[in-house]
Amino acid sequence: MNKFVYMFDEGNNKKELLGGKGANLAEMTRIGLPVPFGFTISTEACNTYYDTGKTISTEIELQVLEALNTLEEKTGKRLGDPEKPLLVSVRSGAVHSMPGMMDTVLNLGMNDETVEGMAKLTNNDRFAYDSYRRFIQMFSDVVLHIDGFYFEQLLEEIREGKGYHSDPEMTAEDWKEVINGYKDIVKRHTKRTFPEDPKEQLFLSISAVFDSWNNQRAIVYRRLQKIPGHLGTAVNIQSMVFGNMGNDSGTGVAFTRNPSTGEAKLYGEYLINAQGEDVVAGIRTPQPIATLQDEMPEVYQQFVETCHLLERHYQDMQDIEFTVERGELFILQTRTGKRTAQAAIRIAVELEEELIISKKEAILRVDPDQLNQLLHRRIDEAYVRKQLAKGLPASPGAATGQVVFDADEAERIANDKIKVILVRPETTPDDIHGIVASQATVTSRGGMTSHAAVVARGMGKPCICGCESIKIDLKLKQFKVGDTIVKQGDIITVDGSTGEIMLDEIPMIEPQLSDEFQLLLTWADEERLLGVRANADNPEDAKKAFEFGAGGIGLCRTEHMFMDAHRIPIVQDMILSETYEERKVSLTKLLPMQQEDFEGIFEAMQGQPVTIRLLDPPLHEFLPDKEELLVEVTKLQILDSNSKELNDKEQLLRKVRQLEELNPMLGHRGCRLGMIYPEIYIMQAKAIFYAIAKVIENGVDVKPEIMIPLVGHVNELKEMRQLVINAGMQVKEETGLEFDCLIGTMIEVPRAALTADQIAQEADFFSFGTNDLTQTTFGYSRDDAEGKFLQAYIENKVLPENPFSSLDQEGVGKLVETGVNLGKESNPRLKTGICGEHGGEKNSIQFCQDVGLDYISCSPYRVPLARLAAAQAAIKNEQKQCENELLQI
Numbered sequence: 009m010n011k012f013v014y015m016f017d018e019g020n021n022k023k024e025l026l027g028g029k030g031a032n033l034a035e036m037t038r039i040g041l042p043v044p045f046g047f048t049i050s051t052e053a054c055n056t057y058y059d060t061g062k063t064i065s066t067e068i069e070l071q072v073l074e075a076l077n078t079l080e081e082k083t084g085k086r087l088g089d090p091e092k093p094l095l096v097s098v099r100s101g102a103v104h105s106m107p108g109m110m111d112t113v114l115n116l117g118m119n120d121e122t123v124e125g126m127a128k129l130t131n132n133d134r135f136a137y138d139s140y141r142r143f144i145q146m147f148s149d150v151v152l153h154i155d156g157f158y159f160e161q162l163l164e165e166i167r168e169g170k171g172y173h174s175d176p177e178m179t180a181e182d183w184k185e186v187i188n189g190y191k192d193i194v195k196r197h198t199k200r201t202f203p204e205d206p207k208e209q210l211f212l213s214i215s216a217v218f219d220s221w222n223n224q225r226a227i228v229y230r231r232l233q234k235i236p237g238h239l240g241t242a243v244n245i246q247s248m249v250f251g252n253m254g255n256d257s258g259t260g261v262a263f264t265r266n267p268s269t270g271e272a273k274l275y276g277e278y279l280i281n282a283q284g285e286d287v288v289a290g291i292r293t294p295q296p297i298a299t300l301q302d303e304m305p306e307v308y309q310q311f312v313e314t315c316h317l318l319e320r321h322y323q324d325m326q327d328i329e330f331t332v333e334r335g336e337l338f339i340l341q342t343r344t345g346k347r348t349a350q351a352a353i354r355i356a357v358e359l360e361e362e363l364i365i366s367k368k369e370a371i372l373r374v375d376p377d378q379l380n381q382l383l384h385r386r387i388d389e390a391y392v393r394k395q396l397a398k399g400l401p402a403s404p405g406a407a408t409g410q411v412v413f414d415a416d417e418a419e420r421i422a423n424d425k426i427k428v429i430l431v432r433p434e435t436t437p438d439d440i441h442g443i444v445a446s447q448a449t450v451t452s453r454g455g456m457t458s459h460a461a462v463v464a465r466g467m468g469k470p471c472i473c474g475c476e477s478i479k480i481d482l483k484l485k486q487f488k489v490g491d492t493i494v495k496q497g498d499i500i501t502v503d504g505s506t507g508e509i510m511l512d513e514i515p516m517i518e519p520q521l522s523d524e525f526q527l528l529l530t531w532a533d534e535e536r537l538l539g540v541r542a543n544a545d546n547p548e549d550a551k552k553a554f555e556f557g558a559g560g561i562g563l564c565r566t567e568h569m570f571m572d573a574h575r576i577p578i579v580q581d582m583i584l585s586e587t588y589e590e591r592k593v594s595l596t597k598l599l600p601m602q603q604e605d606f607e608g609i610f611e612a613m614q615g616q617p618v619t620i621r622l623l624d625p626p627l628h629e630f631l632p633d634k635e636e637l638l639v640e641v642t643k644l645q646i647l648d649s650n651s652k653e654l655n656d657k658e659q660l661l662r663k664v665r666q667l668e669e670l671n672p673m674l675g676h677r678g679c680r681l682g683m684i685y686p687e688i689y690i691m692q693a694k695a696i697f698y699a700i701a702k703v704i705e706n707g708v709d710v711k712p713e714i715m716i717p718l719v720g721h722v723n724e725l726k727e728m729r730q731l732v733i734n735a736g737m738q739v740k741e742e743t744g745l746e747f748d749c750l751i752g753t754m755i756e757v758p759r760a761a762l763t764a765d766q767i768a769q770e771a772d773f774f775s776f777g778t779n780d781l782t783q784t785t786f787g788y789s790r791d792d793a794e795g796k797f798l799q800a801y802i803e804n805k806v807l808p809e810n811p812f813s814s815l816d817q818e819g820v821g822k823l824v825e826t827g828v829n830l831g832k833e834s835n836p837r838l839k840t841g842i843c844g845e846h847g848g849e850k851n852s853i854q855f856c857q858d859v860g861l862d863y864i865s866c867s868p869y870r871v872p873l874a875r876l877a878a879a880q881a882a883i884k885n886e887q888k889q890c891e892n893e894l895l896q897i
Contacts, residue, residue, distance in 0.1 A: 010052070010067065011050075011071070012049060012050050012052060012053040012056070012067070012068050012071050013047055013048070013049050013050070013053070013068070013071040013072055013074070013075045014026060014030070014034070014047060014048050014050065015045075015046075015047045015075060015078055015079075016033050016034050016037040016043065016045055016046055016047065016048070017034075017037050017038070017045075018034070020034060021034045021035045021038070023103055024051065024103055024239075025050050025051060025052065025242075026048045026050060026051070026101070026242050027048070027051055027100075027101030027102050027103055027241060027242030027244075028101060028102065028103060028104065028105055028343050028344075029099065029100075029101030029242070029244055029341055029343065030048035030050075030101045030242045030244050032341065032342050032343055033046070033048070033244060033246070033341065034048070035321075036318075036339060036342060039317075039321065041314060041317075041318075041339050042336070042337055042338050042339060043338070043339055043340075044246050044247045044248070044249050044338050044340065045079060045082050045083060045246070045247055046079060046096065046244060046245050046246030046247055047075040047076075047078070047079060047244075047245050048101070048242050048243070048244050048245075049068070049072060049214065049242060049243040049244075049245070050242055051102075051103065051239060051240040051241060051242050052240070053068050053218075053242075053243075054218050054221060054240030054241050054242065054243075055238070055240045056068065057215070057218045058218075058240070062215070062218070062219070064211060064214060064215060069211070072210075072211075072214070072245075073207075075245070076210075076245070079094070079096075079245070079247060080094055083247050085247075087117050087206045087207065087210070088117060088119070088121075088122060088205070088206040088207070089122070089125070090121040090122055090124065090125040091125055092125070092129070093117055093118075093122035093125045093126055093129075094117055094247060095115050095116065095117040095118060095122075095126075095139070095247070095248040096116050096117060096210070096245050096246060096247055096248055097112065097113065097114045097115075097116065097244075097245070097246050097248055098112065098113040098116055098210070098213040098214060098217060098243060098244075098245055099112045099113075099217070099243070099244045099246070100112065100217045100220060100221070100241045100242070100243065100244075101241060101242040101243065101244050102221070102235075102239065102240075102241045102242070103235075103239045104233065104235045104239075105343050105344065105346065106226060106229055106230070106233075106235070107346065107459075107463070109220075109223075109225050109226040109229045109440075110217065110220040110221060110223070110226055110241060111150040111216055111217055111220040111223075112146070112150070112217075113143070113146050113147055113150050113151065113213045113216070113217075114142060114143065114146055114248065114283060115139045115140070115142055115143035115146075115248060116143065116147070116206065116209050116210060116213055117206040117209065117210075118139060118140045118143045118144075118206075119204040119205075119206065120204065121204075122206070123136050123137060123139075123140040124136070126139065126140075127180075130253060132253060132254065133180035134178070134179055134180040134183065135250065135252060135253050135254070136180070137180045137183035137184055137187065138175075138178070138183050138252060139250065139252065139283075140183070140187055141183050141186050141187050141190060142283060144159075144187060144190045144191065144194070144202060145159045145190060147202075147209065147213065148190070148193070148194055148202075150213070150216050150217075150220075151209075151212045151213055151215075151216040152194065152197070152198055154193065154194065154197045154198070158193050158197075159190055159193060162186065162189045162190070162193065163186055166182065166185060166186055166189070170182060176281055190202075210245075214243050214245075217241065217243045218240075218241065218243065220241070221240060221241045222237075225440045225441075228440050228441055228444070229440060231802075231803075232444065232467070234809070237805075246340070249331045249333045249338045249340075250283070250331070250333050251279070251281070251282055251283055251331040251332060251333065252281050252282055252283050253281075253333060253334055254281060254334070255280055255281055256304075256332070256334050256335045257280070257281060257331075257332055257333050257334055257335075258278050258279055258280040258281065258282060258300075258303075258304075258331070258332045259278060259279060259282050259283055259329075259330070259331045259332070260276055260277055260278025260279065260294070260297060260300070260329075260330055260331075261276050261277060261278075261327070261328070261329050261330075262274060262275065262276025262277075262278075262297050262311070262315065262327075262328050262330070263275045263276055263325060263326070263327050263328070263345045264315045264316070264318065264319040264325050264326045264328070264345070265319075265325045265345075265351070265355055266351060267325070267327075267345050267346065267347040267348065267351050267465060268347075268348050268350070268351055268401070268402075268403065268404055268465065269348075269350060269351055269354065269404075270347065270348075270350060270351035270352070270353070270354025270355045270358070270524075271354070272358060274297055274298070274312060274315060275297065276296075276297040276328075277294035277295060277296060277297060277455045278294055278295060278297055278300055278330075279294045279295070280295075280303065283331075293453065293454070293455060293474050293476065294455045304332065304335065306335075307332050307335065307337050310337050311330060311337060314328075314337070314339060315328060318342050319364075320364065322342070322344065323359070323364050323365055323369075324344050324345075324355075324359070324373070325344070325345045325347065325351075325355050326342045326343065326344065326345055327342070327343050327344070327345035327346065328341065328342045329341040329342075346465060347465065348378070348403065348404060348465055349374070349375075349378035349379055349382050350382060350404065350522065352373065352374045352375065352378055353374055353382075353522065353524050353525050353528050354522070354524045355373070356370040356371075356373040356374050356528060357370060357524040357527055357528055358524075359373075367531050368535065368883050370528065370531065371528065371531055371532055371535060371876065371879050371880060371883060372880055372883060372884075374528065374876060375850075376850045376853075376873040376874075376876045376877040376880070377850060377873070379872050379873045379876065382519055382521065382522075382525065382872075383519055383869050383872075386405065386406050386503075386505070386516060386517060386519060387406045387501070387503055387514055387515070387516060387517075388514070388515040388516060388517045389517075390515075391514055391515050393508060393510060393514075394510060394511070395508050395509070395510060396489050396492060396494075396500070396509050396510055396511055397475055397477045397478050397489045397508075397509045398475065398477070398506075398507050398508050398509070399450065399451075399452075399472040399473055399474050399475025399476070399477075399478075399507045399509070400455060400461075400472065400473045400474040400475070400507050401472065401503075401504055401505055401506055401507040402455075402458070402460065402461035402464065402465070402471040402472060402473040402504065402507075403461060403464040403465040403469060403470055403471035403504045404470065404504050404505040405448075405469065405470040405504050405505065406470055406501065406502065406503045406504065406505070406514075406516060407427070407429060407447035407448035407469070407470045407501070407502055407504075408427065408429075408447070408499065408500070408501045408502075408513045408514065408516075409426075409427035409428045409429040409446065409447040409448065409499070409500070410426060410427065410428050410429065410496075410497050410498065410499060411428075411429055411431050411487075411494055411495070411496055411497065411498050411499075411500055412428045412429065412430055412431070412442075412446070412496060413430075413431055413432065413480070413482055413485050413496055414442070414482075415430065415432075415435075415439040415440075415441055415442025415443070415445075416441075416442065417442075418430045418442040418445045418446050419441050419442055419444075419445040421445075422445035422446065423445075427447050428445065428446050428447065429446055429447055429448045429449070429450060429500060429502060430442050430443060430445075430446040430448075430449045430450070431449075431450045431451075431478070431480065431487060432449070432450075432451050432452075432460070432480070433451065433452050433453050433480050433482075434451045434452070434453045434454045434458065434459070434460065435449060435451060435458075435459050435460040435463070436459060439460075440463060443460070443463055443464060443467070443469070444467070446469070447469065447470070448464075448469055448470035448471060448472075448502045448504060449464050449469065449470075449471045449472075450471070450472045450473075450475060450478070450502060450509065451471075451472070451473045451474070451475065452474070452475050452476055452478050452479075452480055452487075453473075453474060453476070454473045454474055455473060455474055458473050458474075460473055461473050464504075469504075470502055470503070470504030470505075471504050472502055472504060472507050472508075472509065475507070475509065477489055477490075478509070492511075494511070498511075499511070499512050499513055500512070501513060501514040521872070525872070528876070529557060529872060529875050529876065531879070532875050532876045532878070532879035532880075533557070533875060533879070534879075535879040535882050535883055536875065536878035536879040536881070536882050537857065537878070537882045538853070538856060538857055538861065538862070538863055538864055538878040538881070538882075539559050539560070539841070539862060539863030539864070540557070540558060540559055540863065540864055540865075540866075540871060540874045540875050540878055541553075541558055541559055541560040541561055541562030541563075541616075541617070541619075541841070541843075541863055541864070541865040541866075542556070542558035542560075542561055542562065542865060542866065542867065542868045542871050543561070543562060543563040543564075543565070543843060543847075543865055543866060543867055543868075544558075544561050544563075544564060544609065544868055545564055545565050545566075545568035545569060546568075546569065546605060546608070546609070547605065547608025547609050547611070547612050549868050550608070550609045550612035550613055550618075550868075551612045552868040552869070553612075553613075553868035553871055554612055554613060554614065554616070556868055556869070556871040556872050557871055557872065557875055558613075558616070558868065558871045559616055559617075559863070560613060560616035560617035560618060560619070560711070560863075561609060561613060561616070561617070561618040561619055561620075561865075562619050562775065562841055562842075562843045562847070562863060562864070562865020562866075563619055563621060563715075563775065563843035563865050564609060564618060564619060564620045564621060565621055565624070566602065566620060566621060566622060566623050566624075566692060567623050567624060567625040569601070569602060569605050570598075575598070575601060578594050578597050578598055579594070579598070581593075581594045582594035582595060582598070582688075583663075583667070584660065584663050588687065591685070591687060591688075592687065595687060595688065595691040596691075598691060599691050599694060599695050599698075600695075602691070602692060602695035602696075602699075603695040603696075603698045603699045603702070604699075605699075606620065606695060606696055606699030606700075607699040607702050607703055610699060610700070610703045610708060610710045610712070611703055611706075611708055614708070614709070615708070615709030615710065615711065616711065617711040617712075617713055618710070618711065618712055618713065619713040619714075619715050619752075619773075619775060619843075619865075620696055620712065620713065620714055620715065621715040621717050621754060622679075622682060622689050622692050622693070622714065622715065622716060622717060622728075623681060623682075623688060623689070623692060623717075624677055624678045624681075624717035624718060625677060632660065632664065634661070634664050634665070634668065637657065637660060637661045637664060638661065640657055641654065641657050641658055641661055644657060673780075673783070673789065674784075677717075677718060678717040678718025678719075679716050679717055679718050679719050679724045679725070679728050679753075680718065680724075682716070682728050682731065683724065683727065683728070686731055689728065689731055689732070690731060690734075690735050693714065693731065693732045693735035693736065694735050694738065694739055696712060696714060696749075697735060697736050697739035697740075697747055697749075698739060698743075700712055700745075700747060700749070701739065701743045701745050701747075704745060712747075712749045712750070713749070713750040713751075713752060713772070713773060714732050714749060714750070714751050714752075715751075715752055715753060715754055715773075715775060716728040716729065716732075716751070716752070716753045716754070717753070717754045717756070717777075718754065718756060718757065718780070719753040719754070719755075719757075719760055719767060720757045720759045720760050721759070721763070722763065722766040722767045722769065722770055725753050725767055725770045725771060726770050729751050729770050729771075732749075732751055733751070736749060750772035750773055750839075751771070751772055752771045752772045752773030752774060752775065752839070753767060753771050753773075753774065753775075754774075754775050754776070754777040754843070755767075755774050755775070755776045755777065755781065755824075755827050756776070756777035756778075756779075756780035756781045756784065757780070757781070757784050758781070758784060758785055758823055760827070761781070761823035761824065761826050761827035761830075762823070762826065762827075762830075763830075764826065764827040764828075764830035764831040764834070765830040765831065765833060765834035766834070767831070768830070768831040768832075768834040768835040768838050769834060769835065771831070771835070771838065772837075772838070772839065773838060773839035773840065773841070774827060774828070774831050774838060774839070774840045774841070775840075775841050775842065775843045775865070776824050776827065776840070776841070776842045776843070776844065776861075777843060777844050778815060778820060778824070778842055778843075778844030778845070778846045778847075778852075779812065779844040779845055779846075780844075781820055781823060781824070781844070782811050782812055782815075782816060782820050782844070785816070785819055785820045785823060786811060786816070786819070786820075788811075790812050793812075794810070794812065798810060798812075812845070813845070813846075813849060814846065814849050814851050814852055815846040815849070815851070815852035815855055817855050821855055821859070824842070824855075824859060824861075825859045827840075828840050828859055828860055828861065832860075839862050839863075840860075840861050840862050840863075841861055841862055841863040841864060841865060842856055842861055842863075842864050842865065843865040845866070845867075847864040847865045847866040847870075847874065848864075848866030848867060848870030848871075848873055848874050849877075850873070850877040850880070853874060853877040853878055853881055854877070854880075854881040854884065856881075857878065857881035857882060857885060858881075858885070864878065
């Protein structure tokens, strides 16, 4: 018989089997912490549930009933017993933390009989009936799929009708009235009475939690966090403890360190006389955890000691849920806490300094993808702020956008490339797509551990919570602060680091990197084997790349240098030239411009290698739009058919039509341009050599590398290589300087990878242009694929992920590996690197390490990410090698 159910004290703490929550509950039970007893239904049971057509098998049912019997014996209570009722929570627990994405049911086991038993046992009628109404509401939402709006609406009507302002004012009789109303809602929507049998409640809830693994918000979150869909979720059945039994009870959520800043200080919130869901749901604004010291000093001290124990045990910052029942502390959950990039770095560095983890472990602790959060802009300190409102600073960073009050609308407007800020009373997991689409999120209710705060922090987006001074009217699509009305579409700026909201757009400045960040990157540089370069097309980008620690320029796209408004007319003249002599005039004008750019880049890189790619655009990109030209010509033909302007426009239109290609990306571009118009590449090569000569005269070291683009046949490279060498010889004769310059090519078509042994005979280096190599390997036009069918492919699991974001290792990767192996066999001195966007993506960087590339190149702002990811790749390979050696022993 397969084992699907495990008691907390069975000693099994395998995360893949029990989920993160179940494994931690088992581990906390093992080390003697006050954990309410229970059992876990494994992830394997979830997968079996789906394999059998979403039914709980007899085998699983029998094991659950056996575990329930053990739980009843351990607690001395029985599910459904009116005298000693056992109440349990039913919670999801995936392998990877997915806060708020799946469903939970609390107080299960309550019915018209057990509620009376609870009232007698606790001598607290109000508590018993409050717990019962909570159970009906939660069960109806999660299991029966009745919109929570109906229950909230009824509760608000009864509360207001009695003149109350908050739930704790409700009496037992009031809750009985609410319960009867809730049951009427259930009957109206489901055509059946609310289920009274606790075992029926239990199995319906287990099915609902399994079902929630594939609800829309969970799918969106998994896709966002790259969590595999086959893992399934565990279900944790745990005996209830109650934080809503009076003023000597409460519930809270705390982090052992600040998840926003990383400060080594207890951080969290709690509510007196409340259940756990109240804290995260944002229904009541909670109190800071520090004030618990005044309310319950002994409980607070015990909790602090427990937090230290858990952090030391798990060797990481913990996110802990707790309940106090009549002065007794219970730990409901611990998990590795989600944190901002800033906090992740500080925590990793400080844990190493506290000798809790090693340097290598500290490097592995920070997700490279998170580092982008540190490179966001912030509000310029020189700006005099005019604060409109202020809430809790739930997630750092600043953003500007149009106010939007609905998640669906936020997604729709953001799809039109308009920046939006989502403003809600509170967010629920169903709003995740709106949070993803928005620049920032603002809520009027909830605290620093509410749904909006946790999700925004995980995404690195600014968030402000508990901003009670804004009065939101969802019907009118506006909010008020005093006499100020802000309507949908109005622009606001938010600062998630301070909690401030301001009207209009506000100036932003670039971020600065912390000392801990610099130290972590220094450690990373000591470990990594891959060189890290940047893609930069101008001196400004080159300077930024150098500041971020780039060890050179891996790709300088010279066509981007021509996009300047002053240069485009000259480039157009060059393209439109009918003769070599006409083209030479334009090239003579462009040469000093190119030379100046190259000088600036060489100087910025201070002796680091600089790879310059010769011109690689489809020529039509520099010319006016054909359709617009056609309209202009037609208008002139009607208005003035004999004008010089018409004659010029008609000539231009003819040239545009001549240069037009059916498939420009596979047409006259790259080295093909140099083959047909060698004078263009000669101009560029001379500009490079003149720039080298100039910076050498100024005492600056330089390591130039010239790259020939889009080579598919060795003869193309042979001819272009000689062209560059000849240009260098001419400049040498003029300047008297010797040039030590590498000449190589970009491998971006399959044939180049497959014949790399031949091409390597003419190359000093290969740089894999994986953007185009992905296009030519898949036969996808990136613009068309991403806009039309690629997302559907990913959603339908035709492809695991976007191959333009993360390298397709099975196909494109095989070509890269083939190119590296063939190239180095043919030319052992060959240098190899990657310069597509994949050079800044952590999984692709791991692949580059595995296949033996010498360097990676990415955008300047991803250089810190790449440095860290390269170090992690080296450490992981070292760990793997050690594991293999141990297995052999």
